[in-house]
Amino acid sequence: xxxxxxxxxxxxxxxxxxxxxxxxxxxxxxxxxxxxxxxxxxxxxxxxxxxxxxxxxxxxxxxxxxxxxxxxxxxxxxxxxxxxxxxxxxxxxxxxxxxxxxxxxxxxxxxxxxxxxxxxxxxxxxxxxxxxxxxxxxxxxxxxxxxxxxxxxxxxxxxxxxxxxxxxxxxxxxxxxxxxxxxxxxxxxxxxxxxxxxxxxxxxxxxxxxxxxxxxxxxxxxxxxxxxxxxxxxxxxxxxxxxxxxxxxxxxxxxxxxxxxxxxxxxxxxxxxxxxxxxxxxxxxxxxxxxxxxxxxxxxxxxxxxxxxxxxxxxxxxxxxxxxxxxxxxxxxxxxxxxx
Numbered sequence: 001x002x003x004x005x006x007x008x009x010x011x012x013x014x015x016x017x018x019x020x021x022x023x024x025x026x027x028x029x030x031x032x033x034x035x036x037x038x039x040x041x042x043x044x045x046x047x048x049x050x051x052x053x054x055x056x057x058x059x060x061x062x063x064x065x066x067x068x069x070x071x072x073x074x075x076x077x078x079x080x081x082x083x084x085x086x087x088x089x090x091x092x093x094x095x096x097x098x099x100x101x102x103x104x105x106x107x108x109x110x111x112x113x114x115x116x117x118x119x120x121x122x123x124x125x126x127x128x129x130x131x132x133x134x135x136x137x138x139x140x141x142x143x144x145x146x147x148x149x150x151x152x153x154x155x156x157x158x159x160x161x162x163x164x165x166x167x168x169x170x171x172x173x174x175x176x177x178x179x180x181x182x183x184x185x186x187x188x189x190x191x192x193x194x195x196x197x198x199x200x201x202x203x204x205x206x207x208x209x210x211x212x213x214x215x216x217x218x219x220x221x222x223x224x225x226x227x228x229x230x231x232x233x234x235x236x237x238x239x240x241x242x243x244x245x246x247x248x249x250x251x252x253x254x255x256x257x258x259x260x261x262x263x264x265x266x267x268x269x270x271x272x273x274x275x276x277x278x279x280x281x282x283x284x285x286x287x288x289x290x291x292x293x294x295x296x297x298x299x300x301x302x303x304x305x306x307x308x309x310x311x312x313x314x315x316x317x318x319x320x321x322x323x324x325x326x327x328x329x330x331x332x333x334x335x336x337x338x339x340x
Contacts, residue, residue: 031267032121034128035212036151036284037293043322045294048146050320051085054169082166087137088296088320089148091126093119098310112311116301119315123299129270131293131321132284136162151284151291152272154323155331165326174198175285175330187217187281187332189224195285195330196256202327206259208287213263214271216280217332221263222250261285274333285330295319 055078095115102111133150140146149163157173159165175198177191200206213221254261266283273279297318304312323329 031269032125033265033267034124034270035210035264035266036131036270036286037124037128039210039288040131040321041288041292043292043294045088045296045318045320048088048140048296049085050088050294050322051083052322052324053081053083054166054325055081056168080168082169084164084166084169084323086148086164086294086320086322087139087146088294088318089130089146090297090316090318091123091130092314092316093123093126094312094314095119096310096312099306100310102311112313116313116315119313120299120301123315123317125267125270127299127317127319128267132266132270132272134272134274136160137164148320149323150272151286151321151323151329152274152331154321154326155284155329156326159326169326171326171329171331172198172202175202175327177330177332179334187220192221192224192254193256195332196258196261199285199287199328199330200258203287206256206261206287208289209259209285210262210264210288211254211283211285212266212271213283213332214266214280215268217283218263218265220281221254224251224254272333276334279334281332281334283332285332287328290324290328292322292324293319294322 058080095112095118097112097115130148131151134152135147135150136153137149138144138147153159153163154165155171155176156163156165157170157176159170175195177187177195179187196206196209199209211217211221252263254263268280271280271282274282295317297316299315299317301315302313304314306312
């Protein structure tokens with residue numbers, strides 16, 4: 001149903017004197033959280049190709065040393081180092097408001113400042129979606145822009161040569177859950193603990209881990225408190241706050257055998273679906289200490305000259321994702337829907 005003006009031009013009569021009742025309220029409903037971007041450390045980039053090095057400790061040894069034995073051969077402690085890198089990607093949103101629109105009284109209002117603010121919100125979502133993606137980096141060419149590797153491209157047991165993860169530094173397959181969303185085998189607490197254990201066996205600690213979860217996965221994790229999954233008669237283990245008379249059914253901190261994992265809502269329009277549009281079961285098991293955003297051009301806005309059509313401008317940035325060690329993270333690609 002569409003609304004017309006209060007004044008009906010087909011039957012004016014006394015309605016010619018009616019005022020329009022247009023409330024000065026403008027509503028935009030859209031998920032805007034950027035947990036991956038917000039939790040990443042921020043560093044300054046100085047080139048379009050940002051690189052870093054990775055290393056590994058040798059296996060522990062139980063061999064002893066014979067008393068009086070001299071050292072005749074020395075170990076190159078840096079022989080295992082390798083280099084990784086990612087390209088800087090440019091992001092941009094534009095905005096424009098005509099001179100007439102700027103001058104009239106409008107709902108919202110629809111002025112240049114509001115157009116700029118909306119463009120900034122859209123740009124942040126562009127960055128978040130790219131950071132979360134499985135995109136593979138691309139070097140700029142005549143008609144092709146620089147593109148960065150997304151987080152899902154790095155967290156892979158076989159990422160491929162274009163991603164650029166050196167051999168031996170790939171994410172273990174045991175740290176990745178690849179079950180398709182529409183299969184009968186649902187992601188469950190045992191599988192979640194298997195992922196945590198796998199990350200722990202590489203890192204030695206999981207206390208800085210966060211699960212950034214899409215909506216379906218978030219519900220599944222909260223259902224870990226369900227003791228007897230049987231539909232309408234299911235039994236739950238609940239947290240009851242007698243002081244505020246609240247029953248809490250969500251899980252925000254998960255105490256595993258190896259440490260505490262924070263549970264965070266991912267932005268549902270930015271989380272990867274891995275080729276299935278209905279997949280809401282993806283999630284990243286990440287340690288913010290081991291990834292960061294490198295900014296070549298910090299996010300900012302620029303007003304452009306008015307050429308007669310009205311005020312205009314752009315918001316832009318240029319940045320890349322640094323995943324400093326892919327083995328520090330885990331990935332859940334999809335899962336079956338949680339029990340009713």
